[in-house]
Structures are given as structure tokens and as C-alpha cells.
Amino acid sequence: MGPLIGDDGTPRCPWAGAAPGVMRDYHDDEWGRRVHGESAYLERLTLEAFQSGLSWSTILNKRPAFREVFCDFDADRVAAFDDADQARLMADARIVRNRLKIAAAVTNARATVALREQGGLEAFVLGFAPDPPPSYADTSAMATTSAESKALSKALKKAGFAFVGPTTMYALMEAIAVFDPHLEGCHRRGRTDEASA
Structure with a gap:
């Protein structure tokens, strides 16, 4: 399975889910940074x-x-x-x-x-x-x-x-982005250098 388009129209790794929630927040704000x-x-x-x-x-x-x-x-x-x-x-x-x-x-x-x-x-x-x-x-x-x-x-x-x-x-x-884990096509791909909390 490739990236999943969320209810906000944004492509993400499929485990993050289509709807808002703790997993999607973690994916968008922290995972792979x-x-x-x-x-x-x-x-x-x-x-x-x-x-x-x-x-x-x-x-x-x-x-x-x-x-x-x-x-x-x-x-x-x-x-x-x-x-x-x-x-x-x-x-x-x-x-x-x-x-x-x-x-x-x-x-x-x-x-x-x-x-x-x-x-x-x-x-x-x-x-x-x-x-x-x-x-x-x-x-x-x-x-x-x-x-x-x-x-x-x-x-x-x-x-x-x-x-x-x-x-x-x-x-x-x-x-922790020792390498970029996001799927190709995910909106977070290529953004590992943005430090998280």
C-alpha cells in the first residue's frame, strides 16, 4: 500500500490513518524527524x-x-x-x-x-x-x-x-530519522531535518 490520502487531502504513510488522532499527529509532527x-x-x-x-x-x-x-x-x-x-x-x-x-x-x-x-x-x-x-x-x-x-x-x-x-x-x-522512513509520496518525505520536541 502506498500513501493514504487523509480527510484533509494530504498524503501520509498509511499507518497514520485518514482522520485526525494521536497516530496522525505523531506521524505529522514527530516520526521521522x-x-x-x-x-x-x-x-x-x-x-x-x-x-x-x-x-x-x-x-x-x-x-x-x-x-x-x-x-x-x-x-x-x-x-x-x-x-x-x-x-x-x-x-x-x-x-x-x-x-x-x-x-x-x-x-x-x-x-x-x-x-x-x-x-x-x-x-x-x-x-x-x-x-x-x-x-x-x-x-x-x-x-x-x-x-x-x-x-x-x-x-x-x-x-x-x-x-x-x-x-x-x-x-x-x-x-528519530537516522534515515527518512516516510514512503515516497508522503508529505513528510524529505523533511527529516526539522527537529521535533
């Missing part, structure tokens, strides 16, 4: 891990609570979480309550802090950008992993990260 800074990268990495096995709209709807409970993804603060903090998060119905994913978020914050000695999380992830970047006209041709996402997954695991499988890392690379 570059982000900058450690906390922005840690947030996207954490949310992609929590999304595994769930719908992305579930994560987007819970995102304000995720930002609150994970201290706006300040790596130093999350890295200091102890067992009591993780138990508190497990009791918070506003987020996805998965013990392994919560523990992984803390583990990944600690690994992010440690990665500063190697230039930081942002530079680390961007080091796996595909060359040439993929380009798709149709969803049937789109990939869910790549040689680069597999290499990023392996490197992050070696650096102490958890819940960073190749499919999750491919989704991360799409979300």
Missing part, C-alpha cells in the same frame, strides 16, 4: 522497548505519564532508581507495568551514563546510519530490520543495554 540530546534519545529508546508487543497508540497515550515517572528521561536520575522506585513504577497504572521493561529502562539509563565516555548515546546511534538510506514507495517493500539495526542492537547489548533487539532498533532508527 531528527531529535537531539541524550534525554531525547533515551526517551525514544525506552518507549520503543515498552512498545514491544503493544500498539504504538497505547504508548503515545501513556507518554505524558512515562515522561513524569522517568524524570523526563534524565539519565542520571533514572540510573539512580533502586528496587523501591521500580516497585513504585510497577504499581503505576498510568504506564505499561512490565517488570522486565521497567528494569531495562533503569539498566539503559545506567548504560547511557557510561556511554558518555565514548561520545554519548546520540553519536553512538547515529554511527549506524545506513548508506545509502532505504527508500520505499509501498509498505509491502518495507523492512523491519536491517544490517545496520542488527549491528546497532549488537553494539548496544555489548555496551550494557537491554530490550534493544534488531526490530526495536530499526523502529528507533525510523522514529
Whole structure:
């Protein structure tokens, strides 16, 4: 399937939907745009891990609570979480309550802090950008992993990260515009340099 024309006459990647809503807003305002800074990268990495096995709209709807409970993804603060903090998060119905994913978020914050000695999380992830970047006209041709996402997954695991499988890392690379993920013909194609929040 190629781009879907919305009720506003605008062509978008079909998963964004034809009508206004959280998915369309995310597609238009954030997905496939570059982000900058450690906390922005840690947030996207954490949310992609929590999304595994769930719908992305579930994560987007819970995102304000995720930002609150994970201290706006300040790596130093999350890295200091102890067992009591993780138990508190497990009791918070506003987020996805998965013990392994919560523990992984803390583990990944600690690994992010440690990665500063190697230039930081942002530079680390961007080091796996595909060359040439993929380009798709149709969803049937789109990939869910790549040689680069597999290499990023392996490197992050070696650096102490958890819940960073190749499919999750491919989704991360799409979300933060390590390459332009939008279909050819989508109104967002070619606009990855517009930084999002």
C-alpha cells in the first residue's frame, strides 16, 4: 500500500490513518524527524522497548505519564532508581507495568551514563546510519530490520543495554530519522531535518 490520502487531502504513510488522532499527529509532527540530546534519545529508546508487543497508540497515550515517572528521561536520575522506585513504577497504572521493561529502562539509563565516555548515546546511534538510506514507495517493500539495526542492537547489548533487539532498533532508527522512513509520496518525505520536541 502506498500513501493514504487523509480527510484533509494530504498524503501520509498509511499507518497514520485518514482522520485526525494521536497516530496522525505523531506521524505529522514527530516520526521521522531528527531529535537531539541524550534525554531525547533515551526517551525514544525506552518507549520503543515498552512498545514491544503493544500498539504504538497505547504508548503515545501513556507518554505524558512515562515522561513524569522517568524524570523526563534524565539519565542520571533514572540510573539512580533502586528496587523501591521500580516497585513504585510497577504499581503505576498510568504506564505499561512490565517488570522486565521497567528494569531495562533503569539498566539503559545506567548504560547511557557510561556511554558518555565514548561520545554519548546520540553519536553512538547515529554511527549506524545506513548508506545509502532505504527508500520505499509501498509498505509491502518495507523492512523491519536491517544490517545496520542488527549491528546497532549488537553494539548496544555489548555496551550494557537491554530490550534493544534488531526490530526495536530499526523502529528507533525510523522514529528519530537516522534515515527518512516516510514512503515516497508522503508529505513528510524529505523533511527529516526539522527537529521535533
